[in-house]
Amino acid sequence: MMVASRLAPAGALLAGLMLSAAAQPALAQGQVTVYCSILEEQCREGAAMFEKATGIKVSMVRKSTGEVYAQVKAEASNPRGDVWWGGPGEPHLQAAEEGLLDEYKSPKLPELHDWAQRHAEQSKFRTNGIYLGALGVGYNTEVLKKKGIAAPKCWADLLDPKLRDEVQIADPSSSGTAYVFLATTVQRLGEEKGFEFLKSLHKNISQYTKSGIAPVKAAALGETAVGIAFIHDMLTQKLQGAPIETVAPCEGTGYETGSVSIIKGGKNPEAARKFVDFTLSPDAQNINAKLKINSIPSNKNSLLSPDAPKFAEMKLIDYDTPRWGSPAERSRLLKKFDTEVKALPR
Numbered sequence: 001m002m003v004a005s006r007l008a009p010a011g012a013l014l015a016g017l018m019l020s021a022a023a024q025p026a027l028a029q030g031q032v033t034v035y036c037s038i039l040e041e042q043c044r045e046g047a048a049m050f051e052k053a054t055g056i057k058v059s060m061v062r063k064s065t066g067e068v069y070a071q072v073k074a075e076a077s078n079p080r081g082d083v084w085w086g087g088p089g090e091p092h093l094q095a096a097e098e099g100l101l102d103e104y105k106s107p108k109l110p111e112l113h114d115w116a117q118r119h120a121e122q123s124k125f126r127t128n129g130i131y132l133g134a135l136g137v138g139y140n141t142e143v144l145k146k147k148g149i150a151a152p153k154c155w156a157d158l159l160d161p162k163l164r165d166e167v168q169i170a171d172p173s174s175s176g177t178a179y180v181f182l183a184t185t186v187q188r189l190g191e192e193k194g195f196e197f198l199k200s201l202h203k204n205i206s207q208y209t210k211s212g213i214a215p216v217k218a219a220a221l222g223e224t225a226v227g228i229a230f231i232h233d234m235l236t237q238k239l240q241g242a243p244i245e246t247v248a249p250c251e252g253t254g255y256e257t258g259s260v261s262i263i264k265g266g267k268n269p270e271a272a273r274k275f276v277d278f279t280l281s282p283d284a285q286n287i288n289a290k291l292k293i294n295s296i297p298s299n300k301n302s303l304l305s306p307d308a309p310k311f312a313e314m315k316l317i318d319y320d321t322p323r324w325g326s327p328a329e330r331s332r333l334l335k336k337f338d339t340e341v342k343a344l345p346r
Helices: 002-022 040-054 065-074 089-097 114-122 141-147 155-159 176-189 191-202 214-220 231-239 269-279 327-342
Strands: 031-036 057-062 083-085 128-140 167-170 205-209 226-230 244-247 255-263
Touching: 031 040, 031 065, 031 269, 040 057, 040 269, 065 089, 065 176, 083 269, 089 176, 089 255, 089 327, 114 128, 114 255, 128 141, 128 176, 128 214, 128 231, 128 269, 155 191, 167 176, 167 214, 176 191, 176 226, 176 255, 176 327, 191 327, 205 214, 214 226, 214 231, 226 231, 231 244, 255 269
Parallel strands: 031 057, 031 083, 167 205, 167 226
Antiparallel strands: 083 255, 128 226, 128 244, 128 255
16 A cells, blocks of 8 residues: 555656646757758748747758759768758759759648649659749839939840949859849840840949849849849848839749759758648748748748739740759850850959
8 A cells, every 4th residue: 555655646746747748849859951042031930930840950051042052962972951942943953853852742732833833743853842933123213313324124224334333143153043044034035145145234243142132132222223133032122111123124034933852862851851841831931921022932822922023914934944954054054154254354
């Protein structure tokens, strides 16, 4: 009896501890390393949400799309990352074709818009579409007014000599945004005329930045009159009070299919798959609306910001993402840009 009387309190204590543990947040269930190529605010918010929901610790590294591609390729023999989150689809497709990404058919795929499902199929399920963003021009109204320069409406307007040293775009070797612009120009005009346009525009470029978001922020701060970037990123600056206006150029423009991929050979494949499922969910994609980021989400149940660009009102070219994401084509265009455009004096 004495033994029983001593065990009873112990049993009650154990039951109490179990109930207490059940009421606590999930204990750590592993870790995942994510290379993030969307806005830093999105990266931080997404990592915090995923950790809270799963207990999986997220190690987040924010770099531009081209930088992540180069890192994934350099680390191929000993991958340090598990997931590549965000950035235009072309570098993801190149990495897929080069055997750097793992195939994964997420259970979230049926919830996605047709364009996102098509993107996954084109990559043989080695990458997934998470958002759409149209390429365009953003300009600082105050700077243009002060300098007496008319607001651009078309790509051709950016060749105006009055805009010398007043246009910024990122370097296509490090920026997925700038690569979409390079590929859009070549598709729109043909390669010969496209490169002639880029050489003429080069005279007005003040600098080729490392990140695609840098020209947007420079235009918002009045450090440059014009930035070439995705329209939704420029709208974010406008909603925050910057004197920015945007335009989808009159000749037609291309667009990005923002992507997420699992890095082949990563050390945490199960956690990586869970993270990809998360990025395709409304919970993750609604971060955009929360942060006033106006890209078009891929999940049909995600919130669409009322300020999001209206694709139906733009002249869009039939942008060939698989073509421009092929390893041979992307590598060739980047090399040609470096030697025939970027190397020119201004």
